[in-house]
Amino acid sequence: MAVLPLSVRTLRPALRIHLVFLAVFLFSSFLTWRELHTLKINYEDRQRAALVDMQNGLESQFQESIDGMIYYRRMFNYALAHPLDADHGRRALLEFQQLRSQPAWQLRLNMSRSMPINGVSDSWLTHDSLLQRDAARMDAELRAAMEFSFILQFSDPDTDFHTRFWYTSRAGFFISSRPPHDLSTLAASYATMVSRPWFRAMQATADDAKQLRWSGVYQGAEREGAMLTASTAVFNDGYWYGVLSMDFTRQRIDALLNRMRHSALQGSVVLLDNMQRPIASLDAADSKALSQQAQRLLSAQMARQPQGSLRLEHQFISWSKLRNVDGYLLNQQTLTQGLRQDLGRATLFMLSMWLLFVLLLLLAHQVVIRLVTRLSDLSATLAWRASYDGLTQLLNRSAFFERFEAQAARCRQLNAPLAVIQLDIDHFKAVNDSWGHQAGDAALTRVAAIIAQTLRKNDLAGRVGGEEFCVVLPETTLADAEQVAERIRQRLGAEIIEVSPDGVFGVTLSAGVANSEEQGDYRAQNLQAEADRRLYLAKSRGRNRVVASD
Structure with a gap:
């Protein structure tokens, strides 16, 4: 039997x-996402x-x-192509001929106006096929x-950017x-220089004479620490003389x-x-190193793109390949460092405003939902009370007969049987007089509950009078309806209604x-x-008793 519960709510307004x-x-x-993305x-x-600005300043230096x-x-190269015939040049050649056999020597014609030429002996050069005196x-x-x-x-080594x-x-x-x-360190210094990759990698070609080579970072031989060397070949008339380096x-x-x-x-x-080895760096106190996997990913990306940016492990990394130096300038910022900037503060402010808006939205949502729920409950309660009896929870008279008519029309269309049971509590006035109206209400409630438990989902039951009930059984024969009425009567007869610890009573009903x-x-x-006529019979x-025929 279709009986709506008391707490029926209309969900459609809440869903909206x-x-x-x-x-x-x-x-x-x-x-908010669009603004944050911007x-x-x-x-x-x-x-x-900012990295490009820093790069420009660095490259300028x-x-x-x-x-x-x-x-x-x-x-x-010009001096090689056009040797200067001067006295100091001739003296230098004569002095070189005297010194060239010594293990280490210095040649300086003017102590105050020139740097010395530092050399090793002829025999020293025989140990290296790359070296020769033509x-x-x-x-x-x-x-x-x-x-x-x-x-x-x-x-000036003290003021120049390069140290040597x-x-x-x-x-x-x-x-x-x-x-x-x-002089005791001179041969070792020369040996160190000619063993450097930037010297030995030079080839006696015209192309090398036009190129500038950069070494990787390495440790200096004279306690200078880590250093970087730029070098270029001195090439003239098809012959490689040596290397200028800085x-x-x-x-x-x-x-x-x-x-x-x-x-x-930051x-x-x-x-x-x-x-991609570090030459120099400025490290922030709260910087974090990348994992090896992230470092490999960054290296691969830098090899593919001369300039770009990447987010790895909650860090923003931007880099730019230098034009005048064979290397990269890289900036690595953690999320905390980025938030300290103006844009970071703007991001936090926008997120805070969005969170505040969401909180207010949730609060407004709860208020509106409660209001709509209460209105829906009130509307559902009023609608329920318009169709149901408040005491027995069964259909009231008007709603019952409205649905009765609908079931009758449906059964007529299907040519199906339709049965009706009219029930009335026996001696109900005596119950009220003997036990009080609360006992009468308890009796009505118990009868209604037994009726509701006995019927099927599509059956109808309603309270059509003070102690009168009516039941409609679609697609049910007279004999089956009589059995339903008999089950209701027997179940009620077995019930005992307790109105107080010392007061119990039972009721019966008659049905037509x-x-x-x-x-x-x-x-x-x-x-x-x-x-109803058979009920009175x-x-x-x-x-x-139940009467189903005359």
Whole structure:
């Protein structure tokens, strides 16, 4: 039997409220995400721009030194092609002939105006096939070296960005802006220079004469610490004479990075060599190292793109390949470091505003839902009370007959039987008089509960009078309906109603049954009247019985 519970709620209004608030939440989330995405793009663009600014300043400083080396190379090549015939040149050649057999020697014609030429013996060169003294070219090379030594005097290791400038010859000598003062270390210094990759990798080709080579980071031989070397070949008339090189120490590069550092770059700033090994760096106190897997991913990305950015392990990493230096400038920021910037604070503010909006939205949602729920409950209660009897929870008279008519029409259309049972509690007035109205209400409630438990889902039951009930059984024959009425009567007869610890009583009922097949009529009013007539027959025959025929 279809009986609506007391707490019936209309879900459709609440569902609409949920959908409206969900749409507002999603729209606000989308707007916030779009703004945060814009901030993210601006942040990344700003990081890249700051890195490029720092790169430009760094390369400008490197380029100043590189321009000097290119100038020295041109000067040296010109001096090789046009040897200067001067007295000091001839004296240098004579002195070289006297010194060339010594294990280590220095050649300086003017102690105050030139840097010394530092060399090793002829026999020392025999240990390395890359080194040789070409007699036909020694004259021009020594004259060019003497001119170079005069110009190199203007180099200031204390103020220049580079710490040392070299010319290393294959003919067993070198010139340095920081010359050795102890002859005992001279041969070792030359051996170190000619063993460096930037020297041995040079080839006697015209292409090498135009190129500038950068070494990877390595440890200096004279306690300079980590350093980087830029070098270029001295190549003239098809012959490779030697290498001009320039050293940059990590200490000076660190100082330059510190001066050039952009305020937007909060994390670590690292200068990497061509093998992506750190040359110099500015590390923040709260910087975090990447895992090996993340480092490999970053290296692969940098190898593919000369400039870019990447997010790895909650860190934002941007890099740019240097144009004048064979290496990369890299900035690595953690989330905490990024949030300390203006864009980070703007992001936190926007997220805070969005969270506040969401909290207010949830609060408004709860208030509206409670209001709608209460209105729905009230509406459902009023609708239920309009159709149901508040005491017995069964259909009231008007709702019962409305649905009775609908069932009768359906059974008529299906040509199915329709049965009606009219029930009445025996001696109900005596119950009220003897036990009180509360006992009468308890009796009505118990009868209604037994009826509801006995019927099927599609059956109808209603309270149509004070102690009268009516039951409609669709698609049920007269005999089956009589059995249903009998079960109700027997179950009620077995019930004991307790109104107090000392007061119990029982009630019985009488029932009349009618059927559309028997009557040949589907009209609800006629069927109910026939069942009511047979109910009174049951009353007249002694009560507590079911009458289904005359």
